[in-house]
Amino acid sequence: MSAPSPTILKLPDQSTATLPKKNFINAEHGLLSWLLTGDHKRIAILYLISITFFFFIGGAFAGLIRLELLTPQGDLVSSDTYNKLFTMHGIIMVFLFLVPSVPATLGNFLIPMMIGARDLAFPKINLLSWYLYIAAGTLMLTAMALGGVDTGWTFTTPLSTHYLNTHVLTTAVAVFIAGFSSIFTGLNFIVTIHRMRCPGMTWFRMPLFVWAHYAASILMVLGTPVLAITLVLVALERVFGIGVFDPSKGGDPLLFQHLFWFYSHPAVYIMILPGMAVISEVVSTFSRKRVFGYTAVAFSSVAIALFGFFVWEHHMFIMGVSNYSALVFSLLTMLVAVPSAIKIFNWCFTLQQGSITFETPMLYAFGFMGLFTIGGLTGVFLGSLGMDIQLTETYFIVAHFHFVMVGGMLMAFLSGIHFWWPKMTGRMYPESLSKLAAVVTFIGFNLTFMPQFILGYLGMPRRYHAYPQEFQVLNVLSTAGATVLGVGYLLPVLYLAWSLKYGAIAGDNPWQATGLEWQTQSPPLTENFTEIPIMDHEAYDYEWLEHKTQHEVTHVG
């Protein structure tokens, strides 16, 4: 026998294989059948198209920002335009891309399939959530077309309430609506996971993907209303001058930041937990092994969600909060770092004794683990009170959250998209081109954001249109990296679009993965399963899968 193949990919014979005659994509035809659908898979596709659109708009703004920062002088755009660029980059990327990215696309598509259900608990609310997202996006685009907004994504008062004449209200309404879209998604997931698991699917047989989404959903449902309240107060203050945040009327401008970060810190976990969800599935599948310490990984998601609510003040250490409350929040911040460390090491040890292959999703997952480790550990710098004084509000913090959000979350998103692409479309992406894209993204990312850590310790403030001469070399490196990174992001769009028509037929389970979603046809039927499956084994049970495959072979053969 020759050496075992370096891939686990098992495709059907391409000369005879066809896509299944009936599936959710061709079940109905016409635009209306998509726009009025209740099918979680179709809504996921709608979301995927819309968030990709907004990702590239936000990305274009980032490109312009990096281009401006190529030279120390503010010479490409005016200061006001620059302020609008980073504001709209932030708002679009956070509220219209990162928050819905994995949950609304992969989560929407996969959660019902993973727990053996035919759909989410509330299909119409699911569709409504997409329409709210589109309404928010349209309002955001309107605000941009009318001249944009320059509050920074943090809407800091009293700047946003009393000093700016841009489209703050329109943007606030857009974010308010986007918030409801994410509340509905979270609500749907919580109810579905509680009520619609198939027979035998106990809590501890669920894939870790579902666990992490459950934790993120709790954050969405409990955190987002606070954002909504805060934005309403900003709007009331701006329009009627009620003065809750206005010191000259006895209000407290710091109160805004407490409220804002009470949502926006948990929001960080809303963004990263679904990314961790993807990594658990991918690492397990490509090492043919159960995730090391399943329970620890599951509970660490819940722990992150819980602790995540009690660390918001670490965004405000230099803002004249009481030194003793700073002490408490710093300690809690250190505690929230621990579950993330647990996850990283558990994934590493999932590889041990495995049988590892290196397809594109796995490469992205490796990228995630490296970059998220750096992102997480630099978070400890910022949680450490004294260090935070030097680093906060500088490029260090910009680099830190891009390592978590882009290096972590976006890598996980791309990993997941490649991993489940054959399930969603029935076709494979081109393997070598996508491996190239993963490597290019990794290199481009590091080149873009590593220099920013150094800039941050030098003291270069964030949101600066012009900067002192001596920071130029590092900024040039960063801009060069951003160019490479841009190529890394464009490639998948091109080859994934190509694969829709020309990709190899994937078959039901090309990765030989254990999840229930892989035990049905690709692309799935509208009802997901011909009959509701019965979960009679643990999650990630590769022996069960092998047994089942052999059984099928003997029966068919």
Place this chain on the structure above:
Amino acid sequence: MGISPVLWQFLVKWLNASALFPSEASTIAPYMDALYFFLLAITFVGVLLVAILLVVFSVRYRKAVHPVATQIEGSTLLEATWTIIPLGLFLICFVWGALLYFRIYNPPVNSMNIYIVGKQWMWKAEHPGGQHEINALHVPTGQPIQLTMISQDVFHSFSIPAFRIKREVIPGRYSTVWFQATTPGEYHLFCTQYCGTNHSAMIGTITVLTPEDYKKWTEQSTSGMSLAQNGERLFASMGCNACHSGNAAARGPSLAGVYGSKLLLTNGSQVLVNDAYLRDAILNPSQHVTSGYTPIMPTYQGQISEDGLIDLVEYLKNLSSNDRVQQTLTTSQSDQAAPSASGVVKP
């Protein structure tokens, strides 16, 4: 190499002029850098460990050499290890960081006070001797300096990277930070909190001088009136002295020696009189009525600038007796003329 000598020269010059690590110019900087290197070390070890695990496992257990995976549930011992060791390290970072934080945000008692007012988009510095500076700050070495800062409009943040200090400058509230400069030279001052259009132009230069040079500088740049003197004029021109005259029958309490004392208010609470209290009591008097007095003082909200408030605070800080207050009062009552000093008050 085909690179042109001109281009080569340019590159060398460009790289030489660029910075990779900030200069250490305050007593706190070495402490900050020590913690920074400790945290960097943790990060390098952590990332290296993850990288080694990924690479070693990938090589040893790749499908070609290890075709069949061995199923392992987990290991409580291993998991406890990588829970407890990071937790321990993070707790060290917590304690170390907290010590540094308390050091930076608790000024020593003998420090010299300089007031900073931030506004869109400039920094005003006011020395007690009456020196005013815009987007600049001159300070001596070897002397702890406390900055009492306030914003006239939006949030700003006062950052001197070479000193490793930074503090938010907040509308309607004094915030403080302190430093002791060690090396004469010129350093960057940045506003690090996004504050509108010209945020990136809200920068300045910190000039650190030797104590002798600083003395020379203060003598050359004085405006002729100290902050307390300005405050005294304001105290008279705004009519504060009419009630706060120090007479036994006066409608307001005597303010001589009030700074630093503990006051009992009509609502029963006890307060320490500091800069923030004085400022608040001028702007919202009804919230701060000294026990034994009636709440008749009108608010001065909107009638006096932050600079004027600083003058008044500085004046009250140094007020030890009411003799001059009463003198001024008699003079102004005798000729009924409005005090001409009001024109001197800077906007």
